[in-house]
Amino acid sequence: MARDTSVAGPVQSGRVTRSNRKPRIQGFASLAPEKLAAAAGIPTLEPVYGQPPAWSENRPELCDALPWFRSTQGGAYHLNTLCFGFLVDADCGDRSYIDDEIVITRIGGNCVKDAEGNLILTKDLDADKATVKSILNSLSMKIPIGLIIGNRNTLLKRKLPHRYNVMDWFRITNVWHEKIGNKTGFKVRFEKLHLSEKSWWAANDSTPVVPLEQRDFHTKPASIQCQKCLRESLRLYKEGWMCLEPSCDAFWKIDGAPASVVLSFHPDFLSFRAQPDASIKPHHSLVPDLLSTINNKDADVSTIRITWKGIVCPQCSRCISRVFWDGWKCTDDLANKSSPVSNNCTFEKILNMPPVSLRSVLDDLELGPIKRALFFEEKFARPEIDDQSLFPYRKLTYKISGIGSITHLVSNRAINSRKHGPNELFKNLQEQNLALRRYPLQQSVVAGTLTAHFAVNYGMPYKYVVSVDSKGFDEASDEVLRALGRLTWATKMAVTSAGDEFLAPNELLMLGYLEGMKIGYHDDGEASLGPTIATLSLGAKSTMFIRMKYRYYNGLSRVKKPLEEDPVLEHCKFEANRRMLKDQFEAGQISKQKYDSDRRKLLGETKGGEAHPIIKIELNHGDLVVMHGEKLQNFYEHSVVPEDKLRFALTARYIKPGHINNHDRKKGNFTLTPDQIYDGQ
Ligand SMILES: O=C(O)CCC(=O)C(=O)O
Numbered sequence: 001m002a003r004d005t006s007v008a009g010p011v012q013s014g015r016v017t018r019s020n021r022k023p024r025i026q027g028f029a030s031l032a033p034e035k036l037a038a039a040a041g042i043p044t045l046e047p048v049y050g051q052p053p054a055w056s057e058n059r060p061e062l063c064d065a066l067p068w069f070r071s072t073q074g075g076a077y078h079l080n081t082l083c084f085g086f087l088v089d090a091d092c093g094d095r096s097y098i099d100d101e102i103v104i105t106r107i108g109g110n111c112v113k114d115a116e117g118n119l120i121l122t123k124d125l126d127a128d129k130a131t132v133k134s135i136l137n138s139l140s141m142k143i144p145i146g147l148i149i150g151n152r153n154t155l156l157k158r159k160l161p162h163r164y165n166v167m168d169w170f171r172i173t174n175v176w177h178e179k180i181g182n183k184t185g186f187k188v189r190f191e192k193l194h195l196s197e198k199s200w201w202a203a204n205d206s207t208p209v210v211p212l213e214q215r216d217f218h219t220k221p222a223s224i225q226c227q228k229c230l231r232e233s234l235r236l237y238k239e240g241w242m243c244l245e246p247s248c249d250a251f252w253k254i255d256g257a258p259a260s261v262v263l264s265f266h267p268d269f270l271s272f273r274a275q276p277d278a279s280i281k282p283h284h285s286l287v288p289d290l291l292s293t294i295n296n297k298d299a300d301v302s303t304i305r306i307t308w309k310g311i312v313c314p315q316c317s318r319c320i321s322r323v324f325w326d327g328w329k330c331t332d333d334l335a336n337k338s339s340p341v342s343n344n345c346t347f348e349k350i351l352n353m354p355p356v357s358l359r360s361v362l363d364d365l366e367l368g369p370i371k372r373a374l375f376f377e378e379k380f381a382r383p384e385i386d387d388q389s390l391f392p393y394r395k396l397t398y399k400i401s402g403i404g405s406i407t408h409l410v411s412n413r414a415i416n417s418r419k420h421g422p423n424e425l426f427k428n429l430q431e432q433n434l435a436l437r438r439y440p441l442q443q444s445v446v447a448g449t450l451t452a453h454f455a456v457n458y459g460m461p462y463k464y465v466v467s468v469d470s471k472g473f474d475e476a477s478d479e480v481l482r483a484l485g486r487l488t489w490a491t492k493m494a495v496t497s498a499g500d501e502f503l504a505p506n507e508l509l510m511l512g513y514l515e516g517m518k519i520g521y522h523d524d525g526e527a528s529l530g531p532t533i534a535t536l537s538l539g540a541k542s543t544m545f546i547r548m549k550y551r552y553y554n555g556l557s558r559v560k561k562p563l564e565e566d567p568v569l570e571h572c573k574f575e576a577n578r579r580m581l582k583d584q585f586e587a588g589q590i591s592k593q594k595y596d597s598d599r600r601k602l603l604g605e606t607k608g609g610e611a612h613p614i615i616k617i618e619l620n621h622g623d624l625v626v627m628h629g630e631k632l633q634n635f636y637e638h639s640v641v642p643e644d645k646l647r648f649a650l651t652a653r654y655i656k657p658g659h660i661n662n663h664d665r666k667k668g669n670f671t672l673t674p675d676q677i678y679d680g681q
């Protein structure tokens, strides 16, 4: 399936427990694990003294919970040209250092990995680079930085309890240029802000910290003026002093000779401490307490954007995303099944989810017009308008020649307010415990990223959810079945008017969107899916966009590989030239090699980029949309962006039973009662 929103199944087979994973080294069988590791040349890791104040096993959850570290990629988090958080993980670069109070690391950017996994700087970093600039700004504005250490960091040589571990607040004491290969990079020295307490990452058996009153805040590393450029630079390395001004001839040279790659920090540079300064205070709390700001009696609290951010568990300090419709649970059975690290914390914060009125999410006076006036923007396709055949709906049909059609049934006040109609569905669905939840995206750039909407699946399991999570239609409420009735009707109307065979849907995916949520571009095509997909919109207005997929628009995959089979769709890039080459190839006038190389030449000239959407549909409360045609899902993709704080979309599909195992097949069985069958009124 090309949809980007399904989960990887649990990995269980072949998992070995710790006890039978001991390395077998002849003659060492009776040694303790640490000694065994040492004998095998694996560096042993010392235990740490304490526990991190917040932690996570996955990057999206970490960034979801910490307002000072919202970046899911890269080492630094900056906002409005200020740096607030920094991650030290595997790639600190050469000449880096960590102890209980000091962290020295490179400032990222402009890097690629070589075959051995080493980072290579591709071009000089300069002070205008956003990350560098933000660190320099935070240094001059005295803004402390929250540091996180990842367990792939090899400098500390201690056993870190989790994948990501919040360290503490640090102040930036120095930023300097360094030479990496023949390029110029940046290094930063962080110093722990509060020195009176022992760091949790100190060694378990380390000595107590030196009390503040016994510390020396006066001695500084030597600062020497360069004879060439006359600028001062600190003495950083034991091996000798060097000028740190990259434009100077003496830059990175010790006694006139280029410095070696391996250098050790001078003890004075490591041991000096900046003068305590009461005015240096962090902008955020190191461990945010989002829950203390949420009063469950406030009507909007369960749907507003901030309440689908993550929290730090008050019991075990894990960063927890809002996976569940009605709140946060520290232990998620589904995630536990697929995660090698199980967490048995029992903490839960369940919101009472007061109902959201239709009035509060619909601007239209009297909850929707009597007959919706339609407006179409010039730059998008204009549909055929038919006010007769499915009256009282307005039927808008967008046809993409040779591909398929999109039928939009525009609802109105009479339809919406009818007994068992959309108004009632919107209200009643909110009163049910539907077990909506967010699932991890399967093809996300950062593993573990959750969808920005909640979902529940009924009937035949759709790959969107793991099959154990699909509920049979026998568990569906009257409202869900009534929605299915409407969707079955809409499917039949659209398919029969296209002259095609009607297959009644046997699957229903319900999505719930809170404020700021959406579904990004995806398609609903996979081998097991029939060609027709129908959706009922309830609540807040939203906009649906349909565009050609990147590879069909550009004729190349994202890694610039020409399409094996180029359909040359209408309005694709270089349409005329691509058609001509295809015709020549099909007529045997050019070889496959020539066809490929000519296309590469033609298409490789431009930068790629996404296709502009060709269809824009405003989806209002009660509207139905039917996408019909397998090729529509193969070649095009759609996205839906709601506008207000609550919207439901119920989408029904036909899943070919041959693709579903016997046990799950019966979940798709249902019979609608006469009043659940929809008549189009
Ligand atoms: O929210 C919507 O209207 C669309 C939902 C959708 O595209 C899907 O469920 O695949």
Ligand SMILES: [Fe+2]
Binding pocket: 522, 523, 524, 638
């Ligand atoms: Fe979809």
